Amino acid sequence: MSSKTDGKFGEYGGQYVPEALMPAIEELTDAYERYVLDNEDGFMDEFRRRMREFGGRPTPLQPAEQLSARYDTDVYLKREDLLHGGAHKLNNALGQVLLAKYMGKERIIAETGAGQHGTATAMAGAHLDMPCEIYMGETDIARQRPNVFRMRINGAEVTPVTTGRGTLKEAISETMRDWAKTVENTHYVIGSIVGPHPFPAMVRDFQALISEEARSQAQEAEGRLPDAVLACAGGGSNTMGAFHNFVDEESVDLYAVEAGGSSLSVDEEAGVAPNSASLSTGEEGVLHGARTRVLQDGDGQIMESHSVSAGLDYAGVGPELAHLVDTGRVDAVNVDDDAALEAFHRLSQLEGVIPALETAHAFAYLEEHRGDLGESVVVNVSGRGDKDLETVIEETAERDLSIAPDMDLFREIGGGML
Amino acid sequence: MSSKTDGKFGEYGGQYVPEALMPAIEELTDAYERYVLDNEDGFMDEFRRRMREFGGRPTPLQPAEQLSARYDTDVYLKREDLLHGGAHKLNNALGQVLLAKYMGKERIIAETGAGQHGTATAMAGAHLDMPCEIYMGETDIARQRPNVFRMRINGAEVTPVTTGRGTLKEAISETMRDWAKTVENTHYVIGSIVGPHPFPAMVRDFQALISEEARSQAQEAEGRLPDAVLACAGGGSNTMGAFHNFVDEESVDLYAVEAGGSSLSVDEEAGVAPNSASLSTGEEGVLHGARTRVLQDGDGQIMESHSVSAGLDYAGVGPELAHLVDTGRVDAVNVDDDAALEAFHRLSQLEGVIPALETAHAFAYLEEHRGDLGESVVVNVSGRGDKDLETVIEETAERDLSIAPDMDLFREIGGGML
Amino acid sequence: MTLSDAFDEPAFVPYLVAGDPDFGSSLSYVEALERGGADVIELGLPFSEPIAEGPTIQEGIVRALSAGMATERYFEFVERLDVDVPIVCMTYYNLIYQYTGTSGDAGGAAGERGPRPFVERAAGAGIAGLVVPDLPPEEASPLRAACDEFGLDLVFIVAPTTRGDRLDRMREQVSGYVYVQARLGTTGARDDVSEQTDASLERVGDWEVPKAVGFGIKTGEHAERIVAAGADGVIVGSALVDIVAEGVAEDRDPADVAAELAAKAEELKAGALAGAKQRTPPEHT
């Protein structure tokens, strides 16, 4: 393997997977190097073209007038919420499904938790006429019905996973299991910048369109690079996508904003971390095929993570991001559930952009550190918040947030939740 | 008034409004001529800039590969579903809210039925820091809760209208009533290309960005203009937006696809038309301030219209579109609910684009007339279908559509609707 | 008696929706208003999209329509009415525009639309004038011409915001009386009398037709103050439709409702007369 793709980011990364998958991983590594890195058969050209025509790229870099006035800083929004499907997820899903086609695969599989990656993959699968099966825990299916339906109407099979608690973690295992049986004709479209090499490098390269555009858009708007780039971090794919083209620019501060959940402390006994801040509080470990920062107990058992936003609720993080944090290039910070909810309402009211709850974390950090972040700040709006309405209503009702609109209207009119 | 803005399209158009509103209408006509037509103070430049930065324009013109193969025709999708908010509605809402700002108004009001125009207006209001009140029938509030919540979190007041059956029609009356009281500081952001002059002309000019882009994108893609442009038609704003820059090009056929509902016949006795095909089956009349084609009984009472898609469910249509149909420039056609539902599923499965049910009507017509429409066809994807999931599940379950995915998964997993 | 003659003394002009809540009761209600002192009666022909009405009248329209009121039936209603004062038909333009009547040749060229057949039929039914709230003077010439042909008056509404050119255009076309809108907004009874009323009256002060003020008048005292301010008459709608609505809500005997309407009419008419006494200088004596 070339040094470019040895799959290591410092000590992180690697390929910790069952042997049955290794040939597929090697085949994928080869395809990644040829098609993505070397643009063989014009793969990257086709990827970029489809992201324009089908995905809606470039997404705008919007000056946020009211936030800029509030913070006395030029705040720009990188509008990934405008991407087809409503989040940055499509950059990755379309890239991988297209790669699967170039590799001659006949079928794709993917796991999904809240359903964002599953819907993006189903859309990409329909667009590229690629049969698609999505594994999803049965608990998640019951609570994310709209996303399940979106996948079904895009023609994807959605297979309920009934083991364990029926959530993301079991869905990942079940997808790996399917892949281990079907590697020869199937590609596994992983949902974030995690997993064994070449996934982290490949997902980063697909998501890097974000910072490629943001960089030149910021140059055009300000005549210089921004002082800071902020992005929320769950697995870290929107994060690395937003950072990648700024990593070599020392003047640009990079902030990965994790979900502080309800508390940064952990309950070792119960194996529960009431947060998803693996960069801020996790330890080095091996999870889902890669060495990285992980929320785990002293033995190395993976903890249950928690966040008000389902998309950040993951116990690991991409190995490259972990490495950039260790080397000091990226600041790992976090905000709690309350601050994220407030930021959700603030952005909605001030800018007319309803962000995903994941995204809201980045804006909460901006609020807490107004002024400290330089004169020109780019915030990655990783997705739109339509999917979060129900959660926001419930979570807002439980709290006393002065910024939230009152919900009396809903009580008066009656009827169920959304 | 200049001939450009006499507000007449043949016999259609005009200003049939209560006298109390006439001064506001005259003030608006003046503002329309100065800011929109003459670009005074760079209004149109700012409008275009904000539609780029905030709205996400230009939207792509996507080659639809699988539809093209199916119909042996180059089919292109004009992707208004990628606009902020998920539909073409923002073109109009942002244009009008910005104009209200230029006019020095302090407040905007709007009516909404299914909630699409209300959410677009609320977004534009938040973006431009303009207080905003949306009137919505209480029946509609109860069945469109997600959209109500989106408006609320964007900071808009949502005022339930309790008169009559509590739907769009009563909401329009209530908004007019508010406007009649508050004309001096308030602008009424009308929701489609209807109403008294200058609304139809103004809304058309804002929505015309669609065909302005589509025209040059089609030129670039094919080296020539398309043979046909298709758009669904309710009030007709996405329709005129998609047609406007092609109207003078005789070689381009224009199809306005209305909602045929369950039947084109009407029940005069009950005052009900089980369709919303005012161009195809309506008669000349005066509705909501303009002379146009209207679904009405022999006396002139307005009928209750019906369509599986809430956004097409309107008894009137824009006067300019009615005129273009009368003069033979635009073909008024229609498809029924069943065909629209099938087209919804077809586009979702074949192209990975889940259209609004409104939009699906245009694709149903394309399916029925495959081959007859020329070698290169543009279909306006007026909005995305996320808002329609619940309706589609219910309506699909009542029918035997071979193309629909089966819903067993939902029955197995149980739980409520979405 | 022409319409303007009805304003020889301060006039009380009530409004009700024809057929609200049903044909028979409504007949008795209108007749009760005359007994109570009405000088002119504005009788609403209900339209499904009454954009100029407040909620009260809107609900009255919904009741009348669901009880079967319709254009031809409206004319029958007027023909059945046993009242001597002039009836003014208040409705929206689409109903006028769509009317083709039964004679077939009423509209000139077959299938030609326009207001002529409606006006002809209205004249036949004995209607004295029309008020069409969604018809501004700019769009009114065909209707004006038909009214001239059949001898009907065409009343226009002057709003507090109407000024300059618009006033002139209206003045040219108006006949019967001018409906002076007391305040911005739509119809609906309110508790105070607007300060805008004086200014509005002043703008039409030198018009030749009588000035009737409407919108929000609810009590005899309101009527008195408005007439004292110079109006030739008061138009009262929502306060009366409210009584009809209460009758429906409380399932009262229509005769009781009619009596209450008559009493309310007396109060308003008395108010108008009292107002005239306070005027300096009196205009119509």
Added chain:
Amino acid sequence: MTLSDAFDEPAFVPYLVAGDPDFGSSLSYVEALERGGADVIELGLPFSEPIAEGPTIQEGIVRALSAGMATERYFEFVERLDVDVPIVCMTYYNLIYQYTGTSGDAGGAAGERGPRPFVERAAGAGIAGLVVPDLPPEEASPLRAACDEFGLDLVFIVAPTTRGDRLDRMREQVSGYVYVQARLGTTGARDDVSEQTDASLERVGDWEVPKAVGFGIKTGEHAERIVAAGADGVIVGSALVDIVAEGVAEDRDPADVAAELAAKAEELKAGALAGAKQRTPPEHT
């Protein structure tokens, strides 16, 4: 006895999850397997994310973890086990990598992570070897070195898709026995014997270590056919964990479950022995 000596005659290698469904029952189950004829026992140290396991074993892992199984407790479990055959610890790399033990100096430089403390502790508990399904040979050198230091074998899994360079790298590092994966997929009992088995066995035919075939073996007859095809042993997991799961589901007496496990072990061991008789040419006689 070294691990490879256990394959002198066709070996039966059962797998159970330590602590499933509880510490005490699990001890008796493992001991029952030895009574039934086990030659080597693969004992799972449960990990929360068992990406290489099928649903059966995954559920066993969930049961064991919720009953309190954990790394140190696992070593105590092994120490309490009253069996003579070699124990192979099957677990995921993160548990090995995180182990720091109690002695504090086990891992060399304080806080240094790596597999050494784990292997030292395993050796102390009497464990003979390790299988780590998520550790491919590319990442295995630190663990291989620790195993060498403390005298443990390191078993690798050869998949049906493993070929060329990868085979060579594994062959260099493997000791004890090679785990030949009978088919693609994860663990789980199935009703047929894969045709891939022959081909897989052939690819490792000239390796010096014994070849144990696993994945999907369920019955004595399967075992017989696999040994007949040239395997030195059969590895059986899910078919046994199924018996444990049924015991839990039906709330059976652990002694009865242990008896059933012993009987199943006898069936499988007998199958393996029967298979050896059909071989041409016999390899280990």
